[in-house]
Amino acid sequence: MAPDLRSDKTDDLILGSLSADGRRSFASIGLEVGLSTAAVKRRVDRLRRAGVITGFTVLIDQKRLGRPIEALVELHTDGVLGVDRLRRALGPIAEIVEAVTVTGDADTIVRLVAADTDRLEAAVQALRAIPSVRKTETNIVLSHLVTRSATAF
Amino acid sequence: MAPDLRSDKTDDLILGSLSADGRRSFASIGLEVGLSTAAVKRRVDRLRRAGVITGFTVLIDQKRLGRPIEALVELHTDGVLGVDRLRRALGPIAEIVEAVTVTGDADTIVRLVAADTDRLEAAVQALRAIPSVRKTETNIVLSHLVTRSATAF
């Protein structure tokens, strides 16, 4: 991994601005944080090169795109299943939005978004069909309490 | 909720483009999807008005910003704790990045990012201090297998 970047309060302000609106102009950010347009651009470029900023993206309301069902599925797997193989196994399942491995009871937590319960079930079946997945536990997301920032890891 | 938007294949392409790079120009998206700059802008404006696009944001690598620890904490709560009160209780805890209520064993799942284990512990203590939180289970995130899109709900 590249070395960490020392980022100051101004960088935090810029990142905050861009979190709130990723398409904001450097000029307008500069007004807010007290820098010139050129200075803001230099900092953003530097944060990109340093890997702090990994990209920009659009926020999409999946419900309005016809995928109203969100679920978190815990995967309990055999020890033999490596991270790379698991990643490849998850790849083809279109409903998967995110997946992480964790310590504790479950081994992996998969987040998925589906158009209806049939597709949710099909996706969960696909998860169960992965070799060395012993057990799944599906939790439907009922409501979103906090969504503070889009983070990439 | 506003009525759903009928979105076609072109909209999907545009959303895909913007997912990959939220700052991409309408002209460059237009080249990809076979539309003029203005036509792309009109579609993006429409997707925004329809609530499909809820915003744009920057993707930040928290590790490089000095917050290398990510955890998912399951909250088991009493029935008396309403969504609004829970939301207010979570608000002041800076480490919280996301929180959802779910069906199943746990009632709420909180995702947080911390600078070190001390701060993680402090954040978990703060969660335990919320009235009617009976029990917490903390799972440290080990690796990210899939991060397909940043979604807002």
Added chain:
DNA sequence: GTTGAAAATGCTAGCCG
């Protein structure tokens, strides 16, 4: 870090099919 300037690119609105 700043400013200012110039060229390229991007955005937006109006008009038309």
Added chain:
DNA sequence: CGGCTAGCATTTTCAAC
């Protein structure tokens, strides 16, 4: 729904301080 054009804003890269 689309394309086009014209005017304006922004980005980007300079040089100079």
